Amino acid sequence: MRLLVLGGTEFLGRAAVEAALAAGHTVTLANRGLTNPDLFPETERIQVDLIGPLDGLAGRTWDVAIDLDPPRLRRHTLRRADLLADAVGHYVFVSSISVYADFSRPVTEDAPVHEPADPEPEEFSEELYGGLKVGSERVVLHVFGGRSAIVRAGLIVGPHDPTDRFTYWPRRLVEGGDVLAPGDPHAAVQFVDVRDLGAWLVRLGEEGTGGVFDATGPAEPLTLGEALERIRVAVGGDARLVWTDEQCLLDAGVAAWSELPLWAPGAEWAWFLRVDASRALAAGLVFRPLEETARDTLEWSLAAGPQRPTLDREREQEILAAAK
Numbered sequence: 001m002r003l004l005v006l007g008g009t010e011f012l013g014r015a016a017v018e019a020a021l022a023a024g025h026t027v028t029l030a031n032r033g034l035t036n037p038d039l040f041p042e043t044e045r046i047q048v049d050l051i052g053p054l055d056g057l058a059g060r061t062w063d064v065a066i067d068l069d070p071p072r073l074r075r076h077t078l079r080r081a082d083l084l085a086d087a088v089g090h091y092v093f094v095s096s097i098s099v100y101a102d103f104s105r106p107v108t109e110d111a112p113v114h115e116p117a118d119p120e121p122e123e124f125s126e127e128l129y130g131g132l133k134v135g136s137e138r139v140v141l142h143v144f145g146g147r148s149a150i151v152r153a154g155l156i157v158g159p160h161d162p163t164d165r166f167t168y169w170p171r172r173l174v175e176g177g178d179v180l181a182p183g184d185p186h187a188a189v190q191f192v193d194v195r196d197l198g199a200w201l202v203r204l205g206e207e208g209t210g211g212v213f214d215a216t217g218p219a220e221p222l223t224l225g226e227a228l229e230r231i232r233v234a235v236g237g238d239a240r241l242v243w244t245d246e247q248c249l250l251d252a253g254v255a256a257w258s259e260l261p262l263w264a265p266g267a268e269w270a271w272f273l274r275v276d277a278s279r280a281l282a283a284g285l286v287f288r289p290l291e292e293t294a295r296d297t298l299e300w301s302l303a304a305g306p307q308r309p310t311l312d313r314e315r316e317q318e319i320l321a322a323a324k
Contacts, residue, residue: 001025001206002061004088006050006080007068008035011160012094012153015198016066017043023202030057031070051076054083064205066092067140072124074116074135081143090208091148092201093140097214098130099152103272109152109212109279137212146210151201154216154275155262158194158293159300164308165261166191169231170298171307176237180316182256182263183246185225188274189262190216192285193293200285213280217287221274224262227290234291235298244323252319259311 003025007013013031017040020027028044046056051071057080065088067080077093084091099113116135117128124132140148157166172179197215225241232239246265250256256263264272277285301307 001063002028003202003205004028004030004057004062004065004084005068006030006065007070009039010035011162012156012194012198012201013066013068014039014160015158015194016068016201017198019195019199019202023206025202028060028062050080054079057083057087060087062088064088064090064092066094066201066205068094069133069136072129072132072136074120074132074139077136078139078143081139085143089147090205090210091140091144092204093137093148093150094201095133095137095150095152096130097152097154097216097272097275099134099137100130100275104268104270106276107214107271107274108276109214147208149204149209150212151197151204151215151280152213153192153197154214154277155191155273156194156197157191157297159296160304161194161297162308164310165257166293167297167301167307168261168310169228170235170294171301173228173232173239174235174237174298175313176239178242178317178320179239180249180260180311180320181224181228181241181243182249182254182260183224183243183265185223185228185241185243187224187263189222189224189227190218190273190275190277191262192217193288196285196287200280203284207284209283211279211283213283213285214275214277215280215285216275216277217285218290219281219287222290227262230290231294234294242320242323244319248323249319252322254311254319261310 003020030046030048032049033047048056100107101112101114113134114131116131137150256265
């Protein structure tokens, strides 16, 4: 299979390319060449800014394109889609579960989504992220129809994650001692290892699978308490989880999700980490053990050095002392 990958080589793109090369596919990378430019020397590279002229992609054909959507604006997606409409057989577009407008009730692929901003902003805006993704999804579906797969990814975790939205936990738990655990241990959590998701993107292309999919895991329901305990055992150490009331954390100004990952309090987020991914599972999405993800993420993280700031240890212990 001849595969075109649109976007970076930092995280999900890196995993998808690794999976494609391992399967023996021929890969062309199309990006600015700024992120990890020395990766994958065996691949063809087309240096192109995906918000600028796309001349480097013209006059070529590929079996499949995986669009990681770096610009995240509808008009840029439309330019890519129009150019590649007759140049690729199947188009895999990476979106996000952030497209959904209401997480206070059960979420499937048919749930209401945000409407795109009108007019579209000149530059990407995080506040408009969900609606912007919806606009790009609609472009892809309009241009490619059944020759496209829209992958609404949940929380993506694993080695090379630039966000620390999961990495915090294996790093913190391996240090041991009293560890602040947020809210209800029975709260649901979901995430997908980047390597599993990357391999599945390639598989969608191989099989020409079309449709809209919520891509998150694991296959069986998982609680926050079970997840943290399994991570603790996997990475070793003598950590003791100290479950702390949500309101206590909110009163202390702890930022849910960003400062304490996997924690999304409030009724408005009740289904944010309980999205129905059965359609993706039926289409072949599979998951490695959580323990493997935790150990591999920790190994990479310790070698990589400091990541994005989350809850620092001094503040954590102050909150624990106040809660007691």
